[in-house]
Amino acid sequence: MGDTFKHALSAVTEALNSPPSPDNIEMETVVQLLGSMDKLRVMLEPPNLAIIKLCTAPYALSCIRVAQGMGIFNAFFHADDPKEMTLNDLNAKTKGDKELLSRIMRHLNACDIFTQVDSDRYRPSALALQLADDSPVGACVKHFYLNMRATSFLNEYFEERGYVNPSDAYDAPFQYAHGTKEHFFSWLSHHPADQEAFNSVMTMNRQVGESEWFEIFPVEERLQVSTDRTLIVDIGGGVGHDMLTFNQKFPHLPGKLVVQDIPSVIGDIKSPLPEGIDAMTYDMFDPQPVKGAKAYYLRTVLHDWPDKQALEALARIREAMAEDSILLLNEFSIPESDVSRISAAIDQDMMEAFSSLDRTEPQWISLLERGGFEVVKVWRFEFNATMGKALYEAVPRGV
Secondary structure, three states, X not given: OHHHHHHHHHHHHHHHHOOOOHHHOOHHHHHHHHHHHHHHHHHHOOHHHHHHHHHHHHHXXXXXXXXXXXXXXXHHHOOOOOOOEEHHHHHHOOOOOHHHHHHHHHHHHHXXXXXXXXXXXXXXXXXXXXXXXXXXXXXXXXXHHHHHHHHHOHHHHHHHOOOOOOOOOOOOHHHHHHOOOOOHHHHHHOOHHHHHHHHHHHHOOOOOOOOOHHHHOXXXXXXXXXXXXXXXXEXXXXXXXXXXXXXXXXXXXXXXXXXXXXXXXXXXXXOOOOOOEEEEEOOOOXXXXXXOOOEEEEEOOHHHOOHHHHHHHHHHHHHHOOOOOEEEEEEEOEOOOOOOHHHHHHHHHHHHHHOOOOOEHHHHHHHHHHOOEEEEEEEEOOOOOOOOEEEEEEEXXXX
């Protein structure tokens, strides 16, 4: 066993001394390697070190958020030469005093977001340059920092409720932590900065290396309509990313594409959508205004809602469907065992913000059947870097 670990150490050392370009390694190989390294770390790490790392993990996110507020990442991102910067030069470009800046940079260096070249000089990593205010990665930090407030009150919330799984979208840990009765989405509409961060995160809600849904679904076979009919209604489609990529892939297909979302999201669309794609404000619990579309499509929308509201949304879709309409549900589909840490964390995030959950395949099929649908096929993505996903194709019963 000792020789095995010596060989492993030698291989890792060799890779560090002459690292290959990430572009030359298949993402699936990268993910498998990282997974193996994580398992090895868990095997070797002493329990006292493991618990210290778990207990101090939230501090990294808080430190990054403070660094954003001070303008540290913006300073490097907008510098003429962002390769290196002294503490004095950085202090001149950021908010706050030099002593705090030094402590924040020390933590960011420990997190490998910066490299401390010497006692007074720092070099940003590729990640550091992506944490500037205008980037989706930077918005991701802001969004999860907001959610972390609910996390910090999670035990108190469950203590008062007898540790019962939440099922009310208006009484989640989020409402408890923020002292509000508003739903998370309504609350966001009154907080523009948080709404903008959320919208930006939704545009990056793509798994690393994941195929687009239309790459695993037989679009040309299943989606054929006349020019005067709506081809796809993208419910909760954000700022239109999915329909834009679909239109680029299938510009020749007849029929209109419609992106629907609440006003605060549709209003955040920066540029007019191309001809053939309409943006429409819509609440998915109201009657669906687009009747008889060929396909009604939702991407990671219903996982934001517990069963009660999810069934209400499905009912509005079913009422609007024609006999040949189909429902396409592109959702996280977590395994029934051996769930990854990221999947488990996002499931908890759904619980904290919405009293919802990330469902397993049997749970999704059960939900659709209770909503009056028959599942025709489950199209599974072959490779998922972070979380399991599937495309559920369903048709209405009794239309």
